[in-house]
Amino acid sequence: MELSEILDLRPEPAGGLLVALTRRCPLACAHCSTDSSMDSADHPDRERRARLLRFVRSFTPGSRPDVVLLTGGEPLLLPGLAYDLTRAAQDAGARVSLLSGLFFARDGGRIPAPILRTITALDHFSASLDAPHEREVPRADVFRVLARALDAGVPVSLHLTGAGPDDPYLADATAAVLREFGDRVPMLVNEVRAVGRATAGRTATGPGGPCTMAAWPTVAPDGTVLACCNQRTVDVRPAPPHLTLGHIAEDDWPTVRRRTLDSPRLRLLRTLGPDQLRARSGAGPAPGGYCAGCRALPQQPGPDDAAAAGAAGRLLDQLSAARLRAQGPAALLRRHGCAPYAHLVRPGGTA
Ligand code: SF4
Structure with missing residues (x-):
């Protein structure tokens, strides 16, 4: 499975599942x-x-995400x-991708046997790959x-992060990868986001418009299942009710999938986005920007929620996903990543 296939599925509601196995990581990258x-x-x-395994074993061939992304922290601390x-x-027909910081490779790129077994599966x-990370690995x-x-026949990709389109590190690193x-x-090239250790002094902002990130459920390290992978949503408890899909201690995948597809509020976030929702409800712009405005949405259902609950709401949700998928993975990265490098999602091909 290539990176472009994974990103092609990103707008599809419940088309993917992110699982943060742990928050632990042996690296100390400044921008984490x-x-x-x-x-x-x-x-x-x-x-x-055991709960995580039980949750994934609740996938069936007829009810499963197309792709599961294993993340952390560092997921290969638990090979x-x-x-x-x-x-x-995979037994249920899903495909699996894993993102690692390669902590184990610091001594000449050696891969311990248990980790190699996982990578090749x-x-x-x-x-x-990024500048602070290169100081560690x-x-x-x-x-x-x-x-x-x-x-070993495993398709690979790199997630590069830089300070912005003009960061010379990104020009140097992407050229080195191509050579x-x-x-x-x-390559998926990103800019440092306003979360994690690099947060100081910055304000979270978003791209405006519909939120593609409200399509895939995320299992947080504590087992809570959230409607998106926004780091603050994953980290802060209690999570806003409209972004909470359940918990792996109680809920199986078919339940989480149904909530993802049927929630009127999530349909509205995927088709209109939080800024429009706030404007239509009279809430006005929120200090802190796009995702902060989403988390602070009024919980009381309004006329938009009632409209989105029915068959028309489901159809609009499906049409919105189809339109975004038709634009292709490079368009997604131009909105959510570092735009001048978006074509590297398919180097040498038509993105
Ligand atoms: S807008 Fe809401 S649903 Fe979308 S990423 Fe931000 S917090 Fe998550």
């Missing part, structure tokens, strides 16, 4: 979007591991759990791991 560290208590004990979740998801493997070691995965791998390593 998840504020992860090895001290975090958000690491699954035996019971939470056995990642492997078991991968096989359980995946349908897609992604690694992070050298670029050459990252390239060695990617080459090893490619040799080393040609078109075999697609």
Whole structure:
């Protein structure tokens, strides 16, 4: 499964599932979007591991996400759990991708056997690359791991992060990847977001318009299932009711899928977005921007919620997803990533 196929599914409600296995990570990258560290208590004990497996085993061939993204923290701190979740998801026909910071590769790109077993079971493997990260794991070691995965027949990609379109690091790193791998390593190029360790002094902003991120449920490290992967939504409890889909201790995938598809408020976020919703309800712009405005939406259902609850609301939701998918993955990255590099989602191809 290539990066472009994963991103093509991103606007599809319940087309994917994000699972944050742990908040722990052995790296200490300054810009970390998840504020992860090895001290975090958000690491699954035996019971939470069993719950995660039970949740993924509730997938059936007729009710499953098309793709599961395993993230963290660092998901490869738990290679056995990642492997078991991968096989359980694949048994129901889902495909699995994992994003790693490659903490294990610092000594020359060596891959320990349990981690290699997990990587080679995946349908897609992604690694992070950026300037703070390169101080922890050298670029050459990252390239060695990617080459090893490619040799094993696993499609790979890189998630690069820079300060913005003019950041010379991004020009240098993307050129180096293209020199080393040609078109075999697609890239998702992002700008540092206003979350995690890099938050100080910045304000969360969003792209305006409909929210594509309200399409895929996210399992937070504490087992809560949220309607989006926004880091503040994942981190802060209690989460807003309209962004809470359940908990893996009580709910299975068919239940989470139904709530994702049928929630009038989520349909409205996917078709109109929080700014329009706030304007239509008379709430006005929220301090803090797009996602802050979403989290602070009035909980009382209004006329828009009533309209979105019916068959017309479902149809509009489906049409909105189809329109966004027709625009292609590069258009998605022009809105949500670092626009001048969006074409690298399919290097050498038509994006
Ligand atoms: S607008 Fe709302 S649903 Fe969308 S990413 Fe932000 S907080 Fe999540």
